[in-house]
Amino acid sequence: MSGEYESFLADVAEAVAQHVAPWRARIAEAIAQWSAAGYQVAVLERAMQLPNEPDVDGLLSTFAAAAEHLAELERVATAAEPALAGDPVFRDPARTAEAEDVVARALAAVAPPPPPDGALAREGFEVGESNAAAARAADEAVAEPGVRHPLLVLHGASGVGKTHLAHAIANDLVNASGGALVAACVTGESFAAELVAAVQADGVERWRARYRAVDALVIDDAQGVAGKERTQAELVSLVDELRAARKQVVVTLDRAPAAVESFGAELRRRLEAATAAALDAPDRALRERLFARALSPWHAALDPALLGFLAERPVKSARDVATLAARLTAAAEVANVPLTLRLAQTELGSAVRAPQGPAGGVVEAFFADTEKVIWDWPDVAARVSEELR
């Protein structure tokens, strides 16, 4: 070999080694590999343009993880909808969010998440001082879902209307969209149970996708996930995703977020930072309206004095109102008489007191029953009540 040529070759080799960056060669190899597998590699090609060496290891491992995630999404999507196999969206890491949406929609079509109870409409939710703030927050959430109160926490004792209001929000959002939006309403306990079932069936990704598809999520009685770390982690992740996508999330709790023990720091932090609205035991005016609403379908003309009497009773929740109303209605029906103040006083006792055991109603029903049997004589308390009468 000519000395001049050899020397020239050595110089070129040195220049190549010096100026042709090895990191670009590595990225180029990855580009060739992923391109051959059908993946879009725009992100890697952009990295090639960088003037300085990026974190090549991090870049390539992130890309590989994204490709793996896409493959898993494709697997899940194909199981739900075979026509999705080979969809280009599963070959482009830059479209991962889109691919997740595709999967979520495919799964939602096959197994829609639990919908809100259509009977729990906003129109049926009576508002008073005790729940005015919560109702206002709910209305604002419906007006600007995912924006005004992206995460709304409704808290209060059992039966005060948290579930009703939360479902009402979901129903309103679905109805306002003409059914285009998807809302999921699930209790904390069901959410946890579903996750366990999904883990056992090796279908966590599928389960996740089902909830990721929703436009509004209600987690009712979220205290049901207390002490369940994995469920809480999934819930936190889901809430974060939905909030990032400007979807509406509503959580109901039986107490203020800060008072819930056994919530992990992450979930607690999110709930404490959310808009929280308390629902208290119904105030007197609300109780009157609740009784009027509960009784009106069955009794044409309600005596204001009757409603006044009922409203004076310190019931603790809307559910108690409904229970009492049902009881009075049943008593009137059994006696085949209109529901009057007197009947109510008889049934519930004239004194203003908290509702108690079944005695009163049973007594009235007992005496109204023409086929009463002597050995079914009421208990002592009921007898006393009857004697007083």
Place this chain on the structure above:
Amino acid sequence: MTIVNYATREITCKIVYYGPGRSGKTTNLHYVYEQVPDGRKGRMVSLATQTDRTLFFDFLPLDLGSISGFTTRFQLYTVPGQVYYKTTRRLVLQGADGVVFVADSQARQLDENVESLQDLHANLAEHGVDPRTVPLVLQYNKQDLPREMILPAQELDDALNFRGVPYFAADALHGRGVFETLRAISELVLRRLSSPAMAGR
């Protein structure tokens, strides 16, 4: 022109020898060709007129083998120096990664050298290339001629090398300065691979 293909791991450099007619561009390529070991010798394509002037262009492919894992090829071209082959020169110049300007050192050829250099700049500009960004090396050829006939390299440099690029006194017929010139332009071309402007091309 892409000079590094990372996907196929190839480096391809197109180097164009430019200059006035009969300045010794083809002679440069011939000398390089003679030095290439037989196993590495491609076929030198030379389209010459009956009077041995380059009609279209000379093309010498140099396969340098695998360097740092890259199959490395240099493609050396010459352009016809005669003024009336302007279109051909422009075509050959297209996609050049580097240019060697071969000047004729004869004193009476100075105007032709200047004219050819202006022609080079004009043709690069027509390709949309800023002439100041193209790797360029000047070679003052025929320095072996009698001293009374030629201008010394320094004098030529004063007249032609306003960019201050590397220059070499040469006697291409006998090989002096040929590889020095090629080495210099190769270094300039390869150096651009690590500059941000060229990254990833």
